[in-house]
Amino acid sequence: MADWTDTLPDAARAYLEGRRLDEVECVIPDLPGIARGKAVPASKFARQETFHLPDSIFYQTITGNWGEAAGDEGFIEKDMILRPDMSTATAAPWTGDWTLQVIHDAYDRDGKAVEFSPRNVLKRVVQLYRDAGWEPVVAPEMEFFIVARNLDPAHTIKPMMGRSGRPAAARQAYSMTAVDEFGPVIDDIYDFAEAQGFEIDGITQEGGAGQLEINLLHGDPVKLADEVFYFKRLIREAALRHDCYATFMAKPIADEPGSAMHIHHSVLDAKTGQNIFATADGAETDAFMHFIAGLQTHMPSALAVIAPYVNSYRRYVKDHAAPINLAWGRDNRTTGIRVPLSSPAARRVENRLAGMDCNPYLGIAASLACGYLGLQEARKPQPEFKGDAYDGDGDIPRTMGDALRLFDEADALHTVLGADFARVYSIVKAAEYDEFLQVISPWEREHLLLNV
Incomplete structure (x- = not known):
């Protein structure tokens, strides 16, 4: 032993x-x-x-x-x-x-x-970068809700009871008092993460009632996907210790923001270790623009992977802290593709479309695949968006059915992710969508039963 x-x-x-x-x-x-x-x-x-x-x-x-x-x-x-x-x-x-x-x-x-094992899919995409002389780097952000126990799916999901004895309140983004409401759960999250050797970059209160965000340090995509996979489990276990649930649904509570897994991307030159998004004097490179263009061009076809359930599309609501389009902007959180404030060496692109409900291996793989195709195709992005991107029209699929149709037609994306993975994923997701369409919702019973 x-x-x-x-x-x-x-x-x-x-x-x-x-x-x-x-x-x-x-x-x-x-x-x-x-x-x-x-x-x-x-x-x-x-x-x-x-x-x-x-x-x-x-x-x-x-x-x-x-x-x-x-x-x-x-x-x-x-x-x-x-x-x-x-x-x-x-x-x-x-x-x-x-x-x-x-x-x-x-x-x-x-x-x-x-080929259709998710960890192998991500390894395949990372290897394509390495074959081209690049080293991809990612940093995921994990949003999730701590909610009251829900034993009956017919009942709506409620915020958990906080330390004060009151339900968690919404619209308290970045409030330390709000974070303190979940103190015992967060303490266990830290303890579990330390025992597992994971370093947390920070925990903040998000805008939803009982919604938290954990940021992870940037690094190797497979290692970071492993950590997100492990983190989902440890967070659920920490919540159960305190008679509540942790949920990673994209949109668990109506009228509250959804939960995203924002993915920050940079790409290093494998020989020099330099960020290919910045020149020696700090200017933005053509590769930087090509990566953005790849996300803009191919992300609609990849949405079925980064937004994998019917509930995922409830998150893309105008003015609810989730992007509705593929505009890009510098330091602009209303755009689907954001360039955060950083030094040239740390220049990166943030994909804000992925939901926290996605498989972390597949979500990161799909996002990297879109950027890779942009680098290979040397595309130019649309002009930078200035202002509030919610004022514009949405340009992403609004339903799972539409997203699956685009995914099925995306030959270039299939080549990067693997043809057999694309085949299996499409069949399984179509079967899942058909299952959902057989369910009659409370909204339909309320408004259609006696009125149509």
Whole structure:
């Protein structure tokens, strides 16, 4: 046992110091970003190099039904070979015993990476950048709500009860008093993150009732996606300890802002380490403009990936802190593509369209793919938008059906993300959308039952 635990990341070794490891959770993110896998005794994990799960875990809709995406062999649920990435080993500090989590990568029987595994999709896109001599860098921002327990889906979601004994209030953006209302939950989030070796850049109160934002430091896209994947789980566990829920729905509460996963992008020259968005004298480069143009051109086709559910499109509402178009601007939070204030060396592009409900691997991969296509195509962006972008018309799909149609037609995007991924994703999401269309909503019963 000592042999393999000696090679664990520092935070995992510190967590286990003086303790006996009981269990290892072997996990892999599926299409929605849910952790699938097996929990095994530590002694067994020490002896196993791989384990198996059926490929059908990637054909499930969010409701647990199936898309007919198995391919020519039919739905035989053949096993994938899952190999641990030990650099991802981290604590599961909310468990009753001493447990580690390890993310695994999926391969087929011939040792080829399974193309529709989300972590493999992101690795594929990152490799395309590296093949071109670039190193992509991202920094995700995670918005989410802490809400009261909701045991009946027919009931609306309510803000949680704060430390003061009053429900969390809206329109208190950046209020430290509002953050203090969630003090015990936030304390556990910090404690869990520290045990897992994650560094939080900051926690702020957002504009919604019980809405918080966590910023992560910039870095390697796969590593940051792993952290978001782990963070979603640890935040949920921290909330459950205090009789409330953490939700990453894009729009959980009507008349409140939605939750985004803003993605900051920069690209380094792999040889020099210099930001390709800035010249030696600090000016903006052609590559900087090409990256923006790639987002403007290809993001409508990628929206089905970064806004993956029918609820996602409820977030894109004018004047509700979410973009409705693909305009770009400097230091302008009303545009879908924002250039934040920074030094030339830290110049970056912020994609504000992605929802917090997206799979972090796929959301980051899709955003990077759009920028990559812009760099390869050397496109020019539309002129910079000045003023309030909410005054303009929206130019992104407004429904999941429209977004899926654009995704299906996006051959260039499929080439970057992988053709087999695009095939599976489209089939699963279409099946999910068909499931939703069979549900009759309270609005329909209220307004149509006796009036039409």
